[in-house]
Amino acid sequence: MKIKKVSLVFAMSMSLIVPTSLVATSAQAAPVTLTIESWRADDSVFWKNTLIPMYEKANPGVKIVWAPTPSNEYDSALSLRIKGKTAGDVIMCRPYGLTKTLIKNKNLIPLTGLPGLNNFTTQSMQSWADAKSVPFCVPSASVGAGFYYNKDIFKELKLTPPKTQAEFIAVLEAIKKNGKYTPLAAAGASADSWALDQMGLELVGPYYWKGDAGGKALDDGTRKATDPEYVAAFNALASWKPYLPKAFSTINYTDAEQLFILGRAAILVEGSWSVKEIAPPGKNVGVFGAPVAKAGDKPYVQVLADHGFGVNSASPNQAAAKKLLTWFTTKEFAQAYANGLPGFFPLSKEKISIDNKMAQAWLNLRDGAIVTAPIGMDKMNTGTPNFFSVINNILNVMLTTKKTPEQAAADLQKSLESWYPPQKKK
16 A cells, blocks of 8 residues: 555656646747737838748747738727727837827836837937836837938029028029929928928927927926017928919828929928838939028937837736837847838937938938927827817918918917916916
């Protein structure tokens, strides 16, 4: 009996050892599927053919599913999926608005201590951080606004890219006087009024309100939109008015692009994100940034945070998702992203080079320049109506009617005083 008892104990101990080993092996080999929520359906081929295979090859057992939603439906669709506990593991984060709501509602996990986050500046992470600067998304891509120009037209009219605001107006005047081309293509249709802010006021304004300092002054209420530096910015944008397309108020974003692509406009105010469409190989196109207010000024370059990636707080695969986000902080990812999506630039400190020459030219605009973020997109964009919708409407009216820059600035100030506490009259 004793022998049998010992044998039984031994057998039982062996039976416990073997399955435990098998369980460990099974756990290590258990596949994990990570679903990425995104609004960028246009990037699907790049993700599926390049980024996903890169990561899956280096991380056996992990499967990545790219699940985009049309951009105009993304915010509402994602909110519904989060509410219904069906959202993906990794969330593509818009800068400011929607992400700030997700942070407030605790739908994203804080990323403090995530390996690789030291590759980013505090400024670059601010679009996806809370009021205490706790990061909730890895910054992945930024874009910029500026001007494409038709080199053939410039050569024909003996023009050179302008460096100052005065030179810019002189170039536009010369093109207008020639009469063959629209000097400056831009969108004026109300549906695309966002362009007048993001590629208009925010492009020229930093020279007058002094970059981030001017944005902070409006945020904390120490300056008003009717102060001289902001009115000067409105005036700089209004100076484009005589050189815009005929029937400007009906020109939408695509129309403006086509005017330039077809060679009917000499200059196009646009974003780096349109490199592939506006400047494909073989097109004799150049790019220049916003001309300085006066000779000797240091250039400002507006860097628009475009998207980052966070982890869904309801995901059952948070460890695997954080590992994926850690890869998003690396130079390998940044280099692949910049080459795969020309015109979208990594926000990390890593030095990269870009195969697309026009995209590299856009990135070169940042060299030696003061990098600045858009004003009004964080704190002042949280009210009803928000800063973004108000400024878009004001700029559209200013450029399509007889409303003066001074009146436009006063309209903005009146709106801010109606709801934004730091700007309310005391």
